[in-house]
Amino acid sequence: xxxxxxxxxxxxxxxxxxxxxxxxxxxxxxxxxxxxxxxxxxxxxxxxxxxxxxxxxxxxxxxxxxxxxxxxxxxxxxxxxxxxxxxxxxxxxxxxxxxxxxxxxxxxxxxxxxxxxxxxxxxxxxxxxxxxxxxxxxxxxxxxxxxxxxxxxxxxxxxxxxxxxxxxxxxxxxxxxxxxxxxxxxxxxxxxxxxxxxxxxxxxxxxxxxxxxxxxxxxxxxxxxxxxxxxxxxxxxxxxxxxxxxxxxxxxxxxxxxxxxxxxxxxxxxxxxxxxxxxxxxxxxxxxxxxxxxxxxxxxxxxxxxxxxxxxxxxxxxx
Amino acid sequence: xxxxxxxxxxxxxxxxxxxxxxxxxxxxxxxxxxxxxxxxxxxxxxxxxxxxxxxxxxxxxxxxxxxxxxxxxxxxxxxxxxxxxxxxxxxxxxxxxxxxxxxxxxxxxxxxxxxxxxxxxxxxxxxxxxxxxxxxxxxxxxxxxxxxxxxxxxxxxxxxxx
Numbered sequence: 001x002x003x004x005x006x007x008x009x010x011x012x013x014x015x016x017x018x019x020x021x022x023x024x025x026x027x028x029x030x031x032x033x034x035x036x037x038x039x040x041x042x043x044x045x046x047x048x049x050x051x052x053x054x055x056x057x058x059x060x061x062x063x064x065x066x067x068x069x070x071x072x073x074x075x076x077x078x079x080x081x082x083x084x085x086x087x088x089x090x091x092x093x094x095x096x097x098x099x100x101x102x103x104x105x106x107x108x109x110x111x112x113x114x115x116x117x118x119x120x121x122x123x124x125x126x127x128x129x130x131x132x133x134x135x136x137x138x139x140x141x142x143x144x145x146x147x148x149x150x151x152x153x154x155x156x157x158x159x160x161x162x163x164x165x166x167x168x169x170x171x172x173x174x175x176x177x178x179x180x181x182x183x184x185x186x187x188x189x190x191x192x193x194x195x196x197x198x199x200x201x202x203x204x205x206x207x208x209x210x211x212x213x214x215x216x217x218x219x220x221x222x223x224x225x226x227x228x229x230x231x232x233x234x235x236x237x238x239x240x241x242x243x244x245x246x247x248x249x250x251x252x253x254x255x256x257x258x259x260x261x262x263x264x265x266x267x268x269x270x271x272x273x274x275x276x277x278x279x280x281x282x283x284x285x286x287x288x289x290x291x292x293x294x295x296x297x298x299x300x301x302x303x304x305x306x307x308x309x310x311x312x313x314x315x316x317x318x319x
Numbered sequence: 320x321x322x323x324x325x326x327x328x329x330x331x332x333x334x335x336x337x338x339x340x341x342x343x344x345x346x347x348x349x350x351x352x353x354x355x356x357x358x359x360x361x362x363x364x365x366x367x368x369x370x371x372x373x374x375x376x377x378x379x380x381x382x383x384x385x386x387x388x389x390x391x392x393x394x395x396x397x398x399x400x401x402x403x404x405x406x407x408x409x410x411x412x413x414x415x416x417x418x419x420x421x422x423x424x425x426x427x428x429x430x431x432x433x434x435x436x437x438x439x440x441x442x443x444x445x446x447x448x449x450x451x452x453x454x455x456x457x458x459x460x461x462x463x464x465x466x467x468x469x470x471x472x473x474x475x476x477x478x479x480x481x
Contacts, residue, residue, distance in 0.1 A: 004348045007433050011355025015363075015440040071355065274434040 003275035009071035013283035035301035057291045058109040064287040065110035080169035085111040087162030090138045093122040137161030156210045163212035175277040194226040323402025330414030331385035337418040338381020341425020345374025348429035352436035366446045370432040373453045377425035380464040384417040391475045413470035420463025428456035
């Protein structure tokens with residue numbers, strides 16, 4: 001697709017960028033004396049209450065997706081950005097149904113597959129009406145739990161399918177930025193699985209089976225290095241993720257923070273692009289980053305967390 | 320009709336054609352961006368319209384070169400000159416700067432103006448700068464126009480003197 005085909009969509013998202021929270025506004029939120037004041041500040045910036053069954057975070061993300069969907073020449077190409085929510089909904093629906101609670105309030109938006117359809121499929125144990133990318137893993141996860149398997153095993157099945165689908169969808173998107181962002185998520189997830197399996201005494205075969213398969217990195221090599229206690233910085237560089245090479249051998253929360261900040265940096269770099277899908281991807285991820293920050297701040301305010309700790313947790317801000 | 324006059328006319332056609340194509344692509348590109356901004360904020364219509372107009376000049380320049388050429392070779396007056404193939408080729412070559420310059424500068428001015436539209440969308444107070452960035456590309460279309468016109472008039476002088 002020609003890059004200039006995205007000119008309309010890029011202009012629309014640029015016109016909406018001034019409504020994202022700036023670093024200064026995030027600082028004001030952090031400095032707010034309590035949660036209520038922080039919420040009031042958000043309302044002044046246009047953070048309206050969510051629709052029924054959806055919280056303000058979902059509403060905010062859904063608005064961004066609706067804007068993108070109605071502007072880009074082919075929304076299907078950018079579905080990798082939200083397809084993970086479908087898998088999260090399947091996971092929530094299965095867990096809720098087996099726990100005997102109503103799943104509606106655990107659904108996340110925006111998503112591609114109708115949440116009512118997912119809930120119906122899980123309740124009736126009939127996944128045939130779900131899209132192909134969702135049906136198989138939903139069926140496997142459901143039967144893992146119903147046949148006495150652990151919830152964790154079902155979760156792993158869904159997480160793996162989710163990442164593999166996101167990687168596959170990102171490959172066809174034509175957006176280098178989206179490919180890199182999803183690739184970073186896959187690297188982080190696979191590393192987490194390998195380290196967790198190693199520390200809990202699980203076999204390397206089990207770890208490999210749980211990991212997301214990607215064309216840009218060798219899971220075998222990753223597992224081999226983790227189980228042998230070798231450094232992973234070279235592996236990260238070879239997989240094309242030099243940006244996290246220095247942190248990959250450190251503690252996991254530092255690595256997660258670095259990944260978040262790297263994502264923010266990639267997003268910031270893409271804001272100088274005028275054409276193509278990258279500015280659209282950038283806008284959506286900037287919205288998600290904003291939501292993540294607001295969620296951190298409001299939760300921290302509600303729990304009375306000190307200012308310095310909140311500042312430490314808040315991610316770099318785009319705009 | 321001689322091959323010479325045919326070559327000269329072909330030159331004029333290329334100047335008008337490629338100048339027009341460059342402008343059409345450029346104006347179309349900016350139009351998409353401008354529509355995106357106006358969809359969100361109709362009050363910015365005036366500012367983005369100026370940017371959309373900018374890449375339209377290449378088409379006018381191409382038209383001007385073709386029109387002047389038709390006058391120079393007598394087509395407009397109904398009495399075409401009897402040009403040799405070499406003379407016709409000279410007119411043809413005189414039109415090429417406008418043809419190539421119009422096409423390339425039109426497309427790139429469109430892209431620069433579309434980027435300017437994005438700038439206006441985010442910072443409306445910077446619209447003057449956005450216009451300057453896009454207008455810089457115009458320089459090369461103007462240079463192409465000047466060289467085509469100067470060459471054409473001087474070729475006519477040479478032919479008349481001979």
